[in-house]
Each structure stands twice: as structure tokens, then as C-alpha cells.
Amino acid sequence: MQDTITKTPKLEDSRILYEDDEHQYIWFGWEEEEGTESFVQTNQCLILNHDQGYFFDPGGTYVFHHVLENIARYVNPRQLRYIIATHQDPDVCSSIPYWMKATDAELLISRLWLHFVSHFGLEDVSRVLPVPDGGVRIKLNSGDELLMIPAHFLHSEGNFCIYDSRSQILFSGDIGAAIFPHGERYLFVEDFQQHLHYCAGFHKRYMHSNRLCRMWAERVAKLPIRMIVPQHGAIYAGEQVGQFLSWFRDLKCGGDYAEQIYANERF
Numbered sequence: 001m002q003d004t005i006t007k008t009p010k011l012e013d014s015r016i017l018y019e020d021d022e023h024q025y026i027w028f029g030w031e032e033e034e035g036t037e038s039f040v041q042t043n044q045c046l047i048l049n050h051d052q053g054y055f056f057d058p059g060g061t062y063v064f065h066h067v068l069e070n071i072a073r074y075v076n077p078r079q080l081r082y083i084i085a086t087h088q089d090p091d092v093c094s095s096i097p098y099w100m101k102a103t104d105a106e107l108l109i110s111r112l113w114l115h116f117v118s119h120f121g122l123e124d125v126s127r128v129l130p131v132p133d134g135g136v137r138i139k140l141n142s143g144d145e146l147l148m149i150p151a152h153f154l155h156s157e158g159n160f161c162i163y164d165s166r167s168q169i170l171f172s173g174d175i176g177a178a179i180f181p182h183g184e185r186y187l188f189v190e191d192f193q194q195h196l197h198y199c200a201g202f203h204k205r206y207m208h209s210n211r212l213c214r215m216w217a218e219r220v221a222k223l224p225i226r227m228i229v230p231q232h233g234a235i236y237a238g239e240q241v242g243q244f245l246s247w248f249r250d251l252k253c254g255g256d257y258a259e260q261i262y263a264n265e266r267f
Helices: 061-071 096-102 192-206 210-220 239-249 254-262
Strands: 014-019 023-029 043-049 052-056 080-084 106-110 128-131 136-139 145-150 160-164 169-173 227-230
Touching: 023 061, 043 227, 061 096, 096 106, 145 210, 192 239, 192 254, 210 239, 227 239
Parallel strands: 052 080, 080 106, 106 128, 169 227
Antiparallel strands: 014 023, 023 043, 043 052, 136 145, 145 160, 160 169
């Protein structure tokens, strides 16, 4: 099969994925530099609705200044209303002490991780709001909603995805993530079968089990989804959305391979 993916040595670090008179959905993708192979590439997303900002998975301390500079091109950081962390990993939110100083935002994170974020150096947790296991609906000034959809154990015990009803974009966290060799990252998935080379291994080990994958995929498939934006790697758009959800629904992963994992076998 011919490889139809265009490999780009350097991608733009922001892209407006949706825009109308009231609403913008902006993707930020930090590109790792030469000599930093130990750092995984991360994506962040910002929604602007009636001049209020909603920022997803702010990232690690290493990328804070770069991401802050990019966000400031679009909005005053003091206009951020909520920062939302899909889960507790350091690549998701270890920069949160810096963001709490640079903004007046409140942090939304699973109730399971409410007292863990202080270990990143956050002394005052008064602006950290626990999200119940069932998720929450956040009403925007335009009347639209952000949905924090449960994605527990995929791969964190307390994990959520974020769906924007206006743009119909799902920010999926680690679900859908891909890890590219240096210099081979691309922005949009064009050939799903080729893309599996970069994402299948990650999902087999970092996701919990097929039962959980199926529950999540069947739930989100009921939503009108134009794009899926993971925290790492490329964006799924158009027909790639359905292809990914079908693949993920049937994925054998994690505990399904328990015998091989404990026997130290490759799978």
C-alpha cells in the first residue's frame, strides 16, 4: 500500500480547528527539539467563547513558557475561566502551579487526583475543583456546553474526555494518542492503517481492557463528532473518526494481555 502521509520536519505550533463569530477552537502542538527525545510531544487545546477561555491539558513544566506565549497570541491569560486536566500525569498538568499564578482560572480534575496535584508544587488548592466520576456539563456564555465525559481506566483511574458541542470536537486525552519518531509527526491522520504503526503499541499497553474500550467507544459514538484531538500525536477528522472508534471498540489491550505481561513476553 502506498504511503499517503506527508512527513513534515517542522509543523506549525497552533491551528484554528473551528471558528465562528462567538467561538474558536484552537490546537497547540509543541514540537520537540533535537536532543530532547526523552520528552513526549503533547497537544493542548483552547476554546474561546465570548472572550472567555477554556484550556485543556496545559502540559508539563518543560513546555510552560512556550505554551503560554502561544496562548497569549489569542487571549489574555487572565481571561481563562477554567483549566481542565483529563487526568493526573505530569505531561498533562505538572505545569499547573505556573498556570495558577499566570491566570485566575480554576482547575477541573477528577476527584481522585484533587490532593495529588499539590505534589507538583501547588500549595493553594482552593481553586482546584473535583470532578465527580459521572462527569460534568459546563455551560458556556453562548449557551453551548462542554461535556467532561468519563473515560476511567483509559488509561487513568480518574480520566475524562472533553466534548465541545459547538465545534463537535472531542479532546480525547491519551485515547487516540500516537508517538512518532523524531521529525515524522504530521497534523492530521490521512491513512489510518499506516497510522496504526505509531499508535497501536501505545494503546495495547496503556489502556485497561477491551471491556473499558468498548464501553467508552459505544458511548462517544452517539455524539456527532467532527474531530478527535488526542493529547499526543495527530488529529482524526472526517472518516478517520469512525475508523478509530471502530478499531478502539474491538481493541485487545492491557489486562487482556496480563499473562504475557507477567511472563515478560512481547505482544
